[in-house]
Amino acid sequence: MRVRLLFILFFLFINIKTSAQKNNYSVDLIPENLKTNANSVIRDQKDLIEIISISKVNIKNFKAITVFNKNGLSNIDAFEYFDKSRVVKSIEATVYSQAGVEIKKIKRKDFVDVSVAGDAGDITDSRVLHLNYTPTEYPFTLVYESEVETSNTAFLPKWYPINDFEESVQKSEFQISFPSDLGFKFKEINFEKDTPIQKKESVNKLIFSIENVESKKLEELSSYEFPYVIFGLDRFYLEGVEGNAKTWKDFGIWMNEKLLLGNDEVSEETKKKILELTSNTSDIIEKSKIVYKYVQDKNRYVSIQLGIGGWKPMLAKNVDRLGYGDCKALTNYTKALLKIAGIDSYYTIIYGDRDKKDLIEDFVSMQGNHVILAVPIDKKYVFLECTSQTEAFGFQGNFTDDRLALIVKPDGGEITRTNHYIDFDNSQITKGNIIVNDLRSISGNVQLKFKGNQYVYVSHEEFLTPEKLEETLKYRYSHLNGFTFNNFKVENNRDKVEFTENFNLSVKDYLKEINGEWVMNVNVFNQNSNIPKRYRTRKTGFKITHGFYDEDTIEILIPSNKKIIFKPEKIELENKFGKYLLEITILNDSKILFTRKLLLKKGKYESTDYELYRQFREQIAKSDNSKLILK
Incomplete structure (x- = not known):
């Protein structure tokens, strides 16, 4: 019996070992x-x-x-x-x-x-x-x-x-x-x-x-x-429908005929409403803005993956009735309403992502993950994001800007590049007045204007509750201990695509007292402490996906019983990645002007450029921490 048991155990061991070796x-x-x-x-x-x-x-x-x-x-x-x-x-x-x-x-x-x-x-x-x-x-x-x-x-x-x-x-x-x-x-x-x-x-x-x-x-x-x-295949099949992807022209014709044609009916009531709303203007842009605002006010975004592989838009009349749709449905619905107003527009397929991605131009196939609308105005296209209830007319932001997209027309597909925003377009302009009081605290007022891709980050603030707004500002200015604000006002100018903030603030014990001297970081609002990681040997290239421009001009009033005993020298940096300026100007015995400008350029760079870029950001972080000393 014992011999038999040993044999079985040995056999199991061999099997396990053999199995492990086999796999x-x-x-x-x-x-x-x-x-x-x-x-x-x-x-x-x-x-x-x-x-x-x-x-x-x-x-x-x-x-x-x-x-x-x-x-x-x-x-x-x-x-x-x-x-x-x-x-x-x-x-x-x-x-x-x-x-x-x-x-x-x-x-x-x-x-x-x-x-x-x-x-x-x-x-x-x-x-x-x-x-x-x-x-x-x-x-x-x-x-x-x-x-x-x-x-x-x-x-x-x-x-x-x-x-x-x-x-x-x-x-x-x-x-x-x-x-x-x-x-x-x-x-x-x-x-x-x-x-x-x-x-x-x-x-x-x-x-x-x-x-x-x-x-x-x-x-x-x-x-x-x-x-x-x-x-891919030149001849393909999608949910019972044969397709043609030999050329973008062929593919666009197929998509228009099989997915879009006849999908633009809405109720008579809606037709009358659109004609009524647009009756007082003949300007294409103004009419388009009116229709766009109507869609934003009436509908909300819901992801829908039904129909032909999730590619065929929901019927416009259903969007009209239900008041919701996904990117395909809302784009098609906006297209249908613009048609009623006598305006041509085109369904446009794109990759929507903050990390830019092009459609592959020399490979005709089903591509993209998002749909927007192209409106031809003055020999160029205005692109509309139809899923947002708050987006400014014609503004794309960093989700669909500067990338190849497919415009679907009745006579075929057309590959085009969407609008891009140059680095200076993506701006944050800060102006303010700060008073230093006798208790080393500061108070004052500030105005910030955001444009371009920086507009994207703040435009939602007009819809925030006071509690959420306070949470947002305290996160933004987390470097200011004891920060409080009041009289916060915002203005969202959708025509200019410009968002403005105005508020009053106070910060307790902002200045530090060291051996009877007051030390103040003069860059109150826009301190950039981010320094890219150092690598002994950088292997890959790097990219700055979106450039931007920041400008700060702050007047600072100091107590009459204090004098400036030290101020930083003017700092100017410039290289292939951008420009930086920090300057403190003494206006009189009790007033100084703080000026800061930073331009960061988008682009792709070689691995050999990385250390130079890292040093550039390190110098900016160091300068942003510059101190003013009062006594």
Whole structure:
């Protein structure tokens, strides 16, 4: 009996050892160079995409990933979307220990099934199965497998050989097969000479692969963009509708005819209202402003992912009746109302994000994640953000500015660049008067004017409660201990796209007393303490996505029994990144003028420029902390 038991134990040990060796999921088998600075390592990844016909795609995914810490959990990506046209045929996962021993099997029923709706206001028929796994130890390896079938060929999976900073790749392969009559195409994005990507092409098959890529460390302000490959078809299928993406002209015609045409009916009551509101002017801009304001006052934004893959706008008459819609619906509704007023406008597809992203101009396909409206006025386009109830007419802000977009016209699509704001346009102008009293406290009044992208950050203040407003200002001026304010007034000039704040303030014990002398930081309102991180060897380039201009002029009145015994010298800095000026002018024995100007230029810069930029910001932070001494 004992011999038999020993035999069984030996057999089990051999099986476990053999299984671990077969799967190669022991963490010890990962090369040391791939573990360095890595939160996770892709051990093996295989994506198999089979385009069977214009209306059928089969997608198989296999991914083995070793996670070293909680920062690597987000790289697991074990989820699948599904709806009436996308079926999850299988989905499962297996967890292995550090030694490569299986410790948990996760079946389909263990995946969480939830709606894609982000909140209660979203409307969608899409759902997602996702893995909700909490590890008991690190490191561990998770193997994820799934198979999905969809009738939509408008959106084909992309290949991202490297998914994230601080993630290494041991092996990854992407294989896609396709019929020869659909106009298959692909484009390699951000491929660099030192990226070891292999490609094999045959008549109806394409294979990309990569091996042994070390993790890339995340650096502050990095402009590095990961390589990826996009795929598409000239002839595609979207929720029962065949499409044409051979040229942007063809694609625009298809989109206009299949998604927009006949979708502009509203009630007779609304028609009469629009004609009545616009009857007193023939000016296109004024009429457009009236219609835009009408839409803002009447409707609210709700995310909707119904219809043709979430791309077909809700009927204008339904928006008219319900008073809500998503970006597609509200844009189409505004377009319909402008048509009633006799104004042409065009549905425009774009990537909406504060980190600018262009549509890929030389790759015709379904792209973008947002829709705005283009109104042709005086041989240029005015772009309208139709989801906002507060946005100024024609103002885009940093969510849709300065990027390539697709304008959909009846005679075809047109790629154009949206309006951009030069650095000086994004301004914050501060003017004020400060009085220093005998108790080392300060009081006074200040006015701030915000324009361009700086307008975006404050324009919502007109709708804040007094409590929220106080919270906002105290956060902004958190460097002022004992800060209080009153008589706060705001003006939102939507015609000029300019937001103005006026308020009175007081700060107790603002000046510090040291050995009988009073020390004052003369830069009361706009202290910039942000200094970019220092790197011994900077690897990646960096970017300043949006430039800006700040100007402060503050008159400071000091007590008559005090004299200035020290003031900072004038400081001027200028280089490729911008300009900085700080100057203190003595107007008379009891009054000084503080002047500060900072221009920061947007742009992309080489890694070799980073230390110069860091020093520039360090000098600004030091100067912003300049002291005035009174006695």
